[in-house]
Amino acid sequence: xxxxxxxxxxxxxxxxxxxxxxxxxxxxxxxxxxxxxxxxxxxxxxxxxxxxxxxxxxxxxxxxxxxxxxxxxxxxxxxxxxxxxxxxxxxxxxxxxxxxxxxxxxxxxxxxxxxxxxxxxxxxxxxxxxxxxxxxxxxxxxxxxxxxxxxxxxxxxxxxxxxxxxxxxxxxxxxxxxxxxxxxxxxxx
Numbered sequence: 001x002x003x004x005x006x007x008x009x010x011x012x013x014x015x016x017x018x019x020x021x022x023x024x025x026x027x028x029x030x031x032x033x034x035x036x037x038x039x040x041x042x043x044x045x046x047x048x049x050x051x052x053x054x055x056x057x058x059x060x061x062x063x064x065x066x067x068x069x070x071x072x073x074x075x076x077x078x079x080x081x082x083x084x085x086x087x088x089x090x091x092x093x094x095x096x097x098x099x100x101x102x103x104x105x106x107x108x109x110x111x112x113x114x115x116x117x118x119x120x121x122x123x124x125x126x127x128x129x130x131x132x133x134x135x136x137x138x139x140x141x142x143x144x145x146x147x148x149x150x151x152x153x154x155x156x157x158x159x160x161x162x163x164x165x166x167x168x169x170x171x172x173x174x175x176x177x178x179x180x181x182x183x184x185x186x187x188x189x
Contacts (some may be wrong), residue, residue: 006067038163045167083164115153122149
């Protein structure tokens, strides 16, 4: 809807502003199982691809300003194509190791740099949000989240990449249904 609004206003020369609201205005349930999480991420990836495909003429088009030159390319190259590039990277590195074209030392150094970079990005995102919005009243909650941001790159990221890659393949196969999302509703503790 946001992409469509940007496009509509730009094409008609209508002055507009779409603002970010940092406080939640809607709540949703977090998937309770890995299978439901996988279906959700698959669905999100297919929705992203469909939106980008429908509005592809925005990509790198100066007529659409920052949206066409910055935001749309980010979603296209990093969010949509990111799982393909990341998965391909895993395959290439494994191939290089198996064939002996890369040393085990190179592999471990590369892995550590990649994990460190991912952890720094996650750590920085949590830190910036806390500096901006002061969401965590208890120090132990903030420290726990920062610790989890370091662990995120050890398995969870790869799992999400797998589900997003699966979503890309499902989209290319023509799967359009949103599937079933199991919901239990909010329970009082």
